[in-house]
Amino acid sequence: MNKGQYLNLFYDARLTLKIEVIELEELINTLIKNDIDIDSINRLSISSAILSIQYKDFQKFKEIFNKYDGSYEIIGKDKRSTTIYTLRNRISLVIGIVIFFLSLMLLNEFVWSIDIKTEKNISPFEIRNLLYKEGIKEGTFKRKINYEDLEEKLKEDHPKISWVSVRPYGSKLLIDIREKQLPPSLIKDDTKKDLIAKKDGIISRVYTANGTALVKAGDVVKCGDPLISYIEGDETHSYEVVPKGVVMAKTFYEDKIVVPYKEKNRDRTGKYISNKYIIIAGNKICVKKAENKFEKYDKIEENYGPFVIEKYYEVIENEIDLDKESVIKKAEGELLEKIKSNISVNSSIMDKKIDKEEKGDCCEIRMIIQCEEDISS
Structure with a gap:
């Protein structure tokens, strides 16, 4: 069978329709005038009939029929029309899938996001500005980017960069920056300073190895107050030393928690x-x-x-x-552990005070812990 015979085989495919319309005679005449090949008309009533048309004329039939007040249904297809319908739907599906994956492949050829990873002293904003100067931004065609040249260019443009990696990952451009390690600034050690308190407290004991004690047991001190002076000696003879010693004080840690019942x-x-x-x-x-x-x-x-x-x-x-006693007991334990996490390991817990206050369906628990510790710094 040659190509022309093969196309004619589908060209002559037919559909059998059942139609119901008041203007039946007028409709059939209109179909014939529009060169629609009607075969084997079987009238069922004054307003209904069964007829056969070629598959190629079905679209024209629908356009004409929509001008009339009636209904139709397809009650029969020969094998050729069924094959045409199936192929047409499958071809549309295949074309849609092909277009979808081609679109994905095309989109993957562009940079749609730039992920910049830096350390402490270089911000991603600085690197992004350098990239813009090189014409690299979202929407850039990936094949236009020379990754090795871009790495060298970034190191030249930013003196703090010691190493850089530029690599594509899908539609992302991944940039990893390593900074140069600058030597630490030298700080002059000034020994002419007192030993001061690193937190609030009530002095309990003072031991001095160098310097002169400025506080005694029972004194209340604030964070930053001097404890041991760097001056040692008396009015007739004094000299400067590096103050050393241990200043024990009572310190207080407080926190609260609200637990529901x-x-x-x-x-x-x-x-x-x-x-x-x-x-x-x-x-x-x-x-x-x-x-x-x-x-x-x-x-x-x-x-x-x-x-x-x-x-x-x-x-x-x-x-x-919830059981009130169990809730309160558990909350007290959690609050104690939370406060302990802020206490130095060298501190000794001396006392603990707990206040509880009912507030509707909740209970506010306030805990104060008294410690003894060295507050000198």
């Missing part, structure tokens, strides 16, 4: 909805969007490459009463 439990009902997206070049394209009517919900996001599924699970909250 009721707790909310969240339970899932089993109902959920899901939204589906495709991420292309940093843009989220919605594939399926469901209306979220849940008042309370848990949101879980699942990523499968460029495909993202968001799931919303409906939850209900129930409030339950």
